[in-house]
Amino acid sequence: xxALTQPASVSGSPGxxxxxxxxxxxxxxxxxxxxxxxxxxxxxAPKLMIYDVSKRPSGVSNRFSGSKSGNTASLTISxxxxxxxxxxxxxxxxxxxTWVFGGGTKLTxx
Amino acid sequence: QITxxxxxxxxxxxxxxxxLTCSFSGFSLSxxxxxxGWIRQPPGKALEWLALIYxxxxxxxxxxxxxxxxxxxxTSKNQVVLTLTNMDRVDTATYYCARKLGPxxxxxxxxxxxxxx
Numbered sequence: 765x766x767a768l769t770q771p772a773s774v775s776g777s778p779g780x781x782x783x784x785x786x787x788x789x790x791x792x793x794x795x796x797x798x799x800x801x802x803x804x805x806x807x808x809a810p811k812l813m814i815y816d817v818s819k820r821p822s823g824v825s826n827r828f829s830g831s832k833s834g835n836t837a838s839l840t841i842s843x844x845x846x847x848x849x850x851x852x853x854x855x856x857x858x859x860x861x862t863w864v865f866g867g868g869t870k871l872t873x874x
Numbered sequence: 875q876i877t878x879x880x881x882x883x884x885x886x887x888x889x890x891x892x893x894l895t896c897s898f899s900g901f902s903l904s905x906x907x908x909x910x911g912w913i914r915q916p917p918g919k920a921l922e923w924l925a926l927i928y929x930x931x932x933x934x935x936x937x938x939x940x941x942x943x944x945x946x947x948x949t950s951k952n953q954v955v956l957t958l959t960n961m962d963r964v965d966t967a968t969y970y971c972a973r974k975l976g977p978x979x980x981x982x983x984x985x986x987x988x989x990x991x
Contacts, residue, residue, distance in 0.1 A: 765937055767920065800977040802921070809970060809984055810913075810921065815977035853921050855978070862934050863911075868920040 768793065768854055768866035775872040781842040784869045786854030787835060792864055794835035798857035801830060801839045805850045813852075814839060841871075849873040876900035878910075878971050880985035886961050887991050894985060896954040896971030903929055903949050909974035910954040912945065914967040915984075922967075926974060927954055961989045 769787040776782040786793065786801075793799055797817045802810035812821050814830035817837060827842045837856070841848055854866040882894035896910060903910060912924040925945040926934040935943045944957045954971060968986045972978040 804921075809981040811981075812977055812979050815979075821979065855921075855923065860937060862936060863923040863926070865913075865921045865923055 765792075765858055765860060765862065765864050768856060768864055770852075770854060770866040770869045772867070773870045773872065775874055776841075776844045777874045778844050778846065780844050781840060782844060782871065784839045784841075784852050784854075784871070786837040786839070786856075786866045788837075788856055788864070789835050791859040792835075792856040793832065793837050793854075795859060796857045797832070799830070799832060799837040800855050801828075801837075802853045802855070803848075803850045804853065810853065844873055846873050876973060876980045878973060878980060878982035880969055880971050880982045882969075882985055882987065884986060885988050885990060888962055888989060890961050892956075892958040892961050892965070892987060894956045894958075894969055894971075894987070896956070896982060898952050898954075898971075898973065898982075900980075901973060901975075903927075903947055903952070903954070905929055907975060910947070911972050911974050911978050912954075912956045913970045913972060913978070914965075915970070916964070916967040919967075924958075924969075925956060928974075963989045965989050 801814040804810045818830040878898040909928040911926040927945045942959045968984040970984045972981040
């Protein structure tokens with residue numbers, strides 16, 4: 765199985781909104797509503813930000829939202845803050861009953 | 875409070891077998907729907923999903939590593955063990971374990987394993 769496709773980097777200014785895409789196929793992203801998003805700061809373990817495409821765990825800011833259209837899932841961060849600067853990864857369930865991560869996106873807050 | 879912690883060697887030689895233990899607390903791997911997954915991350919690179927074991931001993935492995943991976947659980951000890959055979963330099967990575975209840979929601983701090991002779 766191939767890694768899901770994410771842009772290598774995105775950037776935005778404080779207060780702006782950005783969207784990170786995660787593109788797969790009908791065998792993973794498009795076939796199931798089991799896409800999660802993780803935030804990872806340098807040297808830290810990943811933190812769950814979104815699961816089941818658009819659900820937010822308790823304690824995660826409502827500035828983070830998720831959606832899906834066809835084979836592409838998206839993570840949107842509104843009202844960008846300096847602390848949002850991190851790497852972001854998507855993961856999806858697959859038709860092989862396994863899981864596959866995206867290649868990761870580095871978010872820079874300008 | 876849910877915690878997970880990975881333990882094992884920090885250095886292994888090429889061709890050796892890596893054995894990592896995930897010790898957890900705050901949940902039980904005998905509870906329906908619960909699983910423990912393993913994920914790794916080479917230095918400066920992306921996360922890679924490796925394996926998953928469920929409460930009912932159902933196991934899932936990354937297709938690309940399936941022949942080299944084994945995951946087992948000891949419910950009484952609250953531990954999950956991952957073995958990866960025939961280690962190579964490309965297997966140098968931080969290895970994470972994480973609880974799966976729906977998503978992978980709680981993660982360990984990670985354990986850096988370096989493969990070098």
